[in-house]
Amino acid sequence: MSNWQPTASLTNLQARARALTQVREFFSQRGVLEVETPLVGAHAVTDPNIESFTFADEQAAQHYLQTSPEYAMKRLLAAGVPDIYQVCKCFRKAEQGDVHNPEFTMIEWYRLGFTLEQIMQESVDLIVELLGKQKYTKAINYLSYNDFFSHAIDVSFAALSTKDIQELAIEYGLQQDQAMSHAQMVDFVCAYLVDKHMQADAITCMYHYPAEQAALAKINVNDPAVAERFEVFCGGVELANGYVELVDANILLERFKKDQAVRRSRGLDYVDIDPRLLDAQKHGLPECAGVAVGFDRLLMLACNENRVQHVMSFSWSNA
Amino acid sequence: MASYNTNEFKSGLKIMLDGDPYTIVENEFVKPGKGQAFNRVKVRNLKTGRVVDRTFKSGDSVEGADVMEVEMQYLYSDGEQWHFMDQTTYEQHAADATAVGESSKWLKDQDVCQVTLYNGAPLSVSAPNFVELKITQSDPGVKGDTAQGATKPATLETGATVKVPLFIEEGEVIKIDTRTGEYVSRVKEG
Structure with a gap:
C-alpha cells in the first residue's frame, strides 16, 4: 500500500485553516493589501545558498519555481503599489528535513518607510498572534548578531578573526574533508551556537547581521560592518528573515554579481541576473522594510509538533 | 567502496571517518534561510563504540565503510x-x-x-540478547533470608558471574539478558 494518507492530523489541518484566516485579519486590520504574484518566472535568485527548481516550457525556455515572492513584490512596490503582503507557496531544491520541506508556504510583506525596529516589532506581533498562549511567548529578546556571540561564547562576532572562526568550526565538529569558504564556516558556527545557546522558551530577534551576510538589506549608516537585516527565532527554530530593503540599483547589481562569482567558485549552476527587478529598482523602489515568515514552521510550533510535515496535508515524501 | 552524498545519509549507513568505520545514528538537515546547508549527524565508532557529533556541508560526499x-x-x-x-x-x-x-x-x-x-x-x-547457561557454582541460599529480591552470586559454565535469586541452585540452567547481564528466569530442562 502506498503512503497515500495525509501527513497532518485533522486537528492540525483545522489549525492551519484558522491560522490563514488570522493572517488575513492581521494585515487587513493594518491596512496592508493582499497580492498574488506568479509562482513561476523566467528568472531566479542568484543567492548561492538557494537552489531553484527549473523546468523548460514547450518552447524549451528555462523557467523557475519561485524560492520567495520577493522580486515580484518589489516590482509592485516600485510601480507604486503601497504596503503589501502575500501568502504563497515557495520551492527550494534539496531542502528536506524535520523543519524543511522543498515546497512550503511563506508569509511575506513589505511596509513603506518602516525602520528595522518597526518591522521587527510587526514580525513579532504576527508570530505571537499565531502562536497563541505558548511557552515561547514568555520572553521576547532583541539581540544583535555581535551580542548573540558575546552571550554564547563571551566574544563578539566582530572580534573573531578568520582563524578564530576556523578553530571554533573544528571545535564544534565540522568535518572539513572538502574545501569550505570563510562564509560557509561562519554559517556553521552561527547555526551551531543558535542550536546550543538560543533561549529555548523565548522569541529572539537577532539583528544587525554582518555586512557580508546583508543579502538584500541596506548597510547600517553608522556601522558599515553590519546590515539592517534581522531574523526571528522561536527557541532555536528560525521563523523569519527581514530587511530594511536595499533600494540602490547599482549596489544591488554589485551584490548579484558577487553572488554569481561565489556560484562560479563553488561550481554551482549559473543564474542570470533578473533584469526586470534591476529596472524596477532603477525606476525607484521606495524606502521600505520587508520580511518573510515560514508559515509551516510557525504552525508547527503553534500545534506543538516537531516536524513541519505534521502540519502539511501532504509532504514531499507523499506529494 | 562507494562514496555517499550527504543527501543519502540515514541512520544505519556505514561511513569512514578519520580512518575508522562509523555508523550513522542520527542525521539532521540544518540550513539557515540565507546560509549554507549542513547535515548534523551523530555517528558511532564501530571500533570503540563511542558516539560523536559531526557536521558535514550538505552536498559533500563521504567514503562508505566496508x-x-x-x-x-x-x-x-x-x-x-x-x-x-x-x-x-x-x-x-x-x-x-x-x-x-x-x-x-x-x-x-x-x-x-x-x-x-x-x-x-x-x-x-x-552475543544473542538472551542466552541459557548452566550454573557451575553457587552457595546454597541462607535459610531464613526471605527478604524480597534477595540475591546471591552464581558462576556460569562460561566463567561469568551473575546475581540470581536465593532459590536457584547449582546445576540449574538459567536465562540471562546479555544486554544488562541480569538473570531473567529459570529454564526447565526437558
Missing part, C-alpha cells in the same frame, strides 16, 4: 581467538579479544551471534 553484519555460529575458543562460522557460506572467521569484548562472557558453542565484519574481518561480536 562493513557487514553477518549471523554466525560460535564454534570454539582456543584461548586467543574465538572462532565463528558464517551460517550461509560456512566460511570460518576468527575474532580476537578486542572484537569479542564483553560478549565472551556469554558465548557457548552453537550460539548464533551477530558478527560485524570490517574489510572482511570480525570487528565486533554481539
Whole structure:
C-alpha cells in the first residue's frame, strides 16, 4: 500500500485553516493589501545558498519555481503599489528535513518607510498572534548578531578573526574533508551556537547581521560592518528573515554579481541576473522594510509538533 | 567502496571517518534561510563504540565503510581467538579479544551471534540478547533470608558471574539478558 494518507492530523489541518484566516485579519486590520504574484518566472535568485527548481516550457525556455515572492513584490512596490503582503507557496531544491520541506508556504510583506525596529516589532506581533498562549511567548529578546556571540561564547562576532572562526568550526565538529569558504564556516558556527545557546522558551530577534551576510538589506549608516537585516527565532527554530530593503540599483547589481562569482567558485549552476527587478529598482523602489515568515514552521510550533510535515496535508515524501 | 552524498545519509549507513568505520545514528538537515546547508549527524565508532557529533556541508560526499553484519555460529575458543562460522557460506572467521569484548562472557558453542565484519574481518561480536547457561557454582541460599529480591552470586559454565535469586541452585540452567547481564528466569530442562 502506498503512503497515500495525509501527513497532518485533522486537528492540525483545522489549525492551519484558522491560522490563514488570522493572517488575513492581521494585515487587513493594518491596512496592508493582499497580492498574488506568479509562482513561476523566467528568472531566479542568484543567492548561492538557494537552489531553484527549473523546468523548460514547450518552447524549451528555462523557467523557475519561485524560492520567495520577493522580486515580484518589489516590482509592485516600485510601480507604486503601497504596503503589501502575500501568502504563497515557495520551492527550494534539496531542502528536506524535520523543519524543511522543498515546497512550503511563506508569509511575506513589505511596509513603506518602516525602520528595522518597526518591522521587527510587526514580525513579532504576527508570530505571537499565531502562536497563541505558548511557552515561547514568555520572553521576547532583541539581540544583535555581535551580542548573540558575546552571550554564547563571551566574544563578539566582530572580534573573531578568520582563524578564530576556523578553530571554533573544528571545535564544534565540522568535518572539513572538502574545501569550505570563510562564509560557509561562519554559517556553521552561527547555526551551531543558535542550536546550543538560543533561549529555548523565548522569541529572539537577532539583528544587525554582518555586512557580508546583508543579502538584500541596506548597510547600517553608522556601522558599515553590519546590515539592517534581522531574523526571528522561536527557541532555536528560525521563523523569519527581514530587511530594511536595499533600494540602490547599482549596489544591488554589485551584490548579484558577487553572488554569481561565489556560484562560479563553488561550481554551482549559473543564474542570470533578473533584469526586470534591476529596472524596477532603477525606476525607484521606495524606502521600505520587508520580511518573510515560514508559515509551516510557525504552525508547527503553534500545534506543538516537531516536524513541519505534521502540519502539511501532504509532504514531499507523499506529494 | 562507494562514496555517499550527504543527501543519502540515514541512520544505519556505514561511513569512514578519520580512518575508522562509523555508523550513522542520527542525521539532521540544518540550513539557515540565507546560509549554507549542513547535515548534523551523530555517528558511532564501530571500533570503540563511542558516539560523536559531526557536521558535514550538505552536498559533500563521504567514503562508505566496508562493513557487514553477518549471523554466525560460535564454534570454539582456543584461548586467543574465538572462532565463528558464517551460517550461509560456512566460511570460518576468527575474532580476537578486542572484537569479542564483553560478549565472551556469554558465548557457548552453537550460539548464533551477530558478527560485524570490517574489510572482511570480525570487528565486533554481539552475543544473542538472551542466552541459557548452566550454573557451575553457587552457595546454597541462607535459610531464613526471605527478604524480597534477595540475591546471591552464581558462576556460569562460561566463567561469568551473575546475581540470581536465593532459590536457584547449582546445576540449574538459567536465562540471562546479555544486554544488562541480569538473570531473567529459570529454564526447565526437558
